[in-house]
Amino acid sequence: MTLRLYNTMSRRVEEVKQPDDMLKMYVCGITPYDHSHVGHAMSYIIFDVLRRFLEYRGFKVKHVQNYTDIDDRIIARAAERGITYDELAAIYIEEYEDEMRELNVLPADVYPRATQEIPQIIEMVQGLIEKGRAYAVESGDVYFDVRGDPGYGKLSGRDVDSMRAGARVEPGEEKHDPADFALWKAAKPGEPSWESPWGPGRPGWHIECSAMSYRYLGATLDMHGGGQDLIFPHHENEIAQAEGFTGVKPFVRHWLHNGWLTLDEEKMSKSLGNIITIREALERYGSDGIRIFVMTAHYRAPLAYSEEAMEAGKRAAERLQLAASVPGGEGPAADIPGDEYRERFGASMDDDLNTAGALASLFDLARNINRARDEGRAVDEAQATLRELAGVLGLTLRERETAQGADAFIELLVELRNDLRHEKQFALSDKVRDRLLDLGITLEDVQSGTRWRRRD
Numbered sequence: 001m002t003l004r005l006y007n008t009m010s011r012r013v014e015e016v017k018q019p020d021d022m023l024k025m026y027v028c029g030i031t032p033y034d035h036s037h038v039g040h041a042m043s044y045i046i047f048d049v050l051r052r053f054l055e056y057r058g059f060k061v062k063h064v065q066n067y068t069d070i071d072d073r074i075i076a077r078a079a080e081r082g083i084t085y086d087e088l089a090a091i092y093i094e095e096y097e098d099e100m101r102e103l104n105v106l107p108a109d110v111y112p113r114a115t116q117e118i119p120q121i122i123e124m125v126q127g128l129i130e131k132g133r134a135y136a137v138e139s140g141d142v143y144f145d146v147r148g149d150p151g152y153g154k155l156s157g158r159d160v161d162s163m164r165a166g167a168r169v170e171p172g173e174e175k176h177d178p179a180d181f182a183l184w185k186a187a188k189p190g191e192p193s194w195e196s197p198w199g200p201g202r203p204g205w206h207i208e209c210s211a212m213s214y215r216y217l218g219a220t221l222d223m224h225g226g227g228q229d230l231i232f233p234h235h236e237n238e239i240a241q242a243e244g245f246t247g248v249k250p251f252v253r254h255w256l257h258n259g260w261l262t263l264d265e266e267k268m269s270k271s272l273g274n275i276i277t278i279r280e281a282l283e284r285y286g287s288d289g290i291r292i293f294v295m296t297a298h299y300r301a302p303l304a305y306s307e308e309a310m311e312a313g314k315r316a317a318e319r320l321q322l323a324a325s326v327p328g329g330e331g332p333a334a335d336i337p338g339d340e341y342r343e344r345f346g347a348s349m350d351d352d353l354n355t356a357g358a359l360a361s362l363f364d365l366a367r368n369i370n371r372a373r374d375e376g377r378a379v380d381e382a383q384a385t386l387r388e389l390a391g392v393l394g395l396t397l398r399e400r401e402t403a404q405g406a407d408a409f410i411e412l413l414v415e416l417r418n419d420l421r422h423e424k425q426f427a428l429s430d431k432v433r434d435r436l437l438d439l440g441i442t443l444e445d446v447q448s449g450t451r452w453r454r455r456d
């Protein structure tokens, strides 16, 4: 009963120790300039499952997740739409929070926003300059001095010389070294800006996470998570800033990174344009279906998006939902040992969050419930175990329905199908019947008309 998780820093699976007080967890949040996609859903579902399992194991977790509510993409998109940067960010933050609620992702304890943390960010930049770790240049930009940090590159395993070779100095930048990165960016004409000791400007991306995690969680975090694409440069830079400012090492005890979601063998990303939005996926597959799809793979492995895999997730969710909700018989209680299932489930999760193994024990439990029910046995207790363990994975096992209730829509479709049949449009009328069947609705033509029922 010891949770072990891979640590990106040590490149080993390590035991997670119970801290004296709260387990401090920081997860990098979104940049709200556009709809969030299934790749984001995957990452936040994984960290939600981790948090739920930690709490199930008795850890008290304090979870902080930021919003990068100012950056180049936000400024550009807001200008395109003729609204302010904060109006744009508010739209996508609200949408993200709605979608996370629907995905049954527990909210973080604090959601700091970069633009609301400017004094803390300035203080950290100032401190880094005073300690000789950063420098301001003529234009009003401030850069971190990578050469002055012998530990730089320890998370990503890169050496500074190779970074320097790959780094570009943009026109107008006055870096001492191409590998140096911006802590503070002087405002260009017309851009939103904040007053600072170096003139009007705005924070660089990396510094906000160091400043916010320090403010809300202190100098050392127990866990820090994000997608693998954040390892370099973002998390490498967070370490350099935080350890440079506080002098406390390590900044993070346990680094956790999830694999990419791929679509047609490429990473799903807004810049590549190959995205499925969370909204689309929720409508098609439901929260439990998406969560099961994500959990069938190991969190560190890449996961390939396909409609077939999402459909399979949805059907698996329906199987669990039926096993957990259809009442059993009047006979003696089924002989299904809940504790054995808890143990198997927990052993899988302890093993670097083997969610596929944990799901396998849920499906096994569901099969046993169905079998016992067919024998007329009572299954309430086994169903309660199934609900309990599914809940640790954030599965609601709720029947899917639209906000207005599905029945009226089903009736409308049945009526439409009958109209099509009268018009002898059989291809279309059959399509309606088949699609309803896919959704678990069976139609039965009787003398008085058409009856429909949910398949059980």
Ligand SMILES: [Zn+2]
Pocket (backbone or CB within 6 Å): 027, 028, 029, 209, 234
């Ligand atoms: Zn971050």
